[in-house]
Amino acid sequence: MTAAEPGGGAPPRSRVVVRTAVRRFVVLSIVTLLVLGAGAVFVCHRIAQDSALAEAQLRGATLAGTVAAPLVDERVRERDPEAMASLGTVLRRSMAVGSIRHVKLWTPEGRVLWSDESELIGRTYDLEPVVDGLVGTTRTVAELSLLDKAENVSERSEVELLEVYAGARDADGKDLVFEAYYSTAEMREREQEILGAILPVALGGLLLFQVAVMPLAISLARRVERGELQRIRLLRQTVLTTHRERLRIARDLHDGVVQDLAGLRYALPVVAAHVSDAPEAAAARDTLEQAREILGRDVEALRSLLVDIHPPGLEGTAFRDAVEDLAERTRRAGPEVWLEMPERSEWSIDVARVCYRVVQEALRNVATHAGAANAWVDVETVERQVRVVVADDGRGMPPGGTQDGHVGLRLLATHLEDLGGSLEVAPRPGGGTLLRALVPADLPAGT
Structure with missing residues (x-):
């Protein structure tokens, strides 16, 4: 079979490799966009949550220090009906105009002084260390509550709330802890606002970057394709040249050296036939026989070499x-x-x-x-x-x-x-x- 000359377009395998590389680049780009988008959503969620917690702390501290604590005195501690009703009216009014869902007032010992859930008033619970640390201070802490504490039995249907604790002093100068639960609806709205502001910019910038990079990637892929084509052409030409050289060497050996040696091998018996049978000519006859055997082995070796150089x-x-x-x-x-x-x-x-x-x-x-x-x-x-x-x-x-x-x-x-x-x-x-x-x-x- 005659070897084909190099030329033609890019080999199918080269095109497949280039298409695969471009496809892989596009898939990785999409995956990158999705990962970065998920990261942006997570960041926006954290920003919204942190913002909501900070706002809830400020609201809780204000309500505790200016509204709830000044209304707590010895009569409230003694659960005087008139004092309790007055405190309840003010706090429920504050709950109605805000996003507060529940309110509790605690003594340092963990007793509930007042709650919008009246069945909790007078009960005693263990204060968590972080809450206990607010006693005697005006600091606040806030968290997204899972509503899994003992005092949250009646609130668990609400799934999640923002929980705020604030330290305060009542009208008699005694320490208490104010607790309020805020709805997460505002936090979720804020999260959507932040997502609406940040996500289009972030993903839009990334998408524009990908669109800008795509022509460069395609251009690079085409360069790789041309380079691969050139490499294959050079390789094909090199191998073809080697193949032709092997064929030339095999032909020269077969038509030249092998034929000459084979002819010489067949000529030696003729020469030996003309050598005298005298004892003094025995050495010459042995030499001719050895030469014939050596030539036979060399011819076979050369023919084997011809097969190695240019197989059938x-x-x-x-x-x-x-x-x-x-x-x-x-x-x-x-x-x-x-x-x-x-x-x-x-x-x-x-x-x-x-x-x-x-x-x-x-x-x-x-x-x-x-x-x-x-x-x-x-x-x-x-x-x-x-x-x-x-x-x-x-x-x-x-x-x-x-x-x-x-x-x-x-x-x-x-x-x-x-x-x-x-x-x-x-x-x-x-x-x-x-x-x-x-x-x-x-x-x-x-x-």
Whole structure:
């Protein structure tokens, strides 16, 4: 089969790689936008919550110091009905004009002096440390309450409220703690306002940035595509040149040196026939016979070299026949070789040629370096690649797992990487060495 000349458009595999890269960039950009959007929502939520808590603290401190505490005196502590009614009227009026849902007044001992939920008045509960720390001060604390405390039994249907505690002193100068629960509706409205103000700007800026970057990404992808195309063209031209040079060397050897040596080998018996049978000519006859044997071995070696330089046709069943020939030559060196491969290959001549080189180099190393009794060759198609595995039960890899001195393997690995494949050499489980090569099944013509 004649190798195709380089040229044409970008190979399909190159286009697929570029499209995949652009698609991946777009997907990652969308994911980034979603993550940043979620982050913006979280930040806005925190800003709204912190703002609502700060406002609730201010309201609670104001209500505690200017409204509730001045109305608490000894009569309220004694639960005088008139004093309790007067306090309740003022506090309920404050609740009606604000977003306050519930109010409690506490003594330092944890007794409820007053509550809009009358059943709690007079009951005693353990104050939390943070609340107990407000006694004797005018400080405030606020939090988003989960309504899971003992005194929140009647409030749990409301799911969540803003809870504010404020320290204060009553009309008699005694310490008390003011507690108020505010609705979270205003906080949620504030959160939506902040989201409406920040999110469009944040996501809009990011989206504009992505839109601005997209043409650059597409331009870069096209440059990569052109570079990949140029690389493949150069690789194709290099491999094609190498292939043609191998063919020229093989042809010159076959038509020149091999023919001359073969002719000389057949001429030696004729010369020997003219040598005298006298005892003193025995040495000459032996020399001629030795020369004939040496020439025979050299001719066979050169013919074997010709096959290595330029293997025979590898289409269809010829590929298995060629690998069988490699296996037979390896068997003559000692190891038994076992083959597992299809009777007829469906690969292109270019893929078959690369696979043949892999098996050839691997079996050469088995015969020369491994000291193995058995070798196994497995060739099969895996997805869009052809996998070639050659294993042996020999002495294995040298310490450290290096391939020092194995120039052929290093060159083969480089060649496969240039083609988009890979080569891995590792210890074989149970002893020996395992070579695994992956060859793209869609190699361009001329590879």
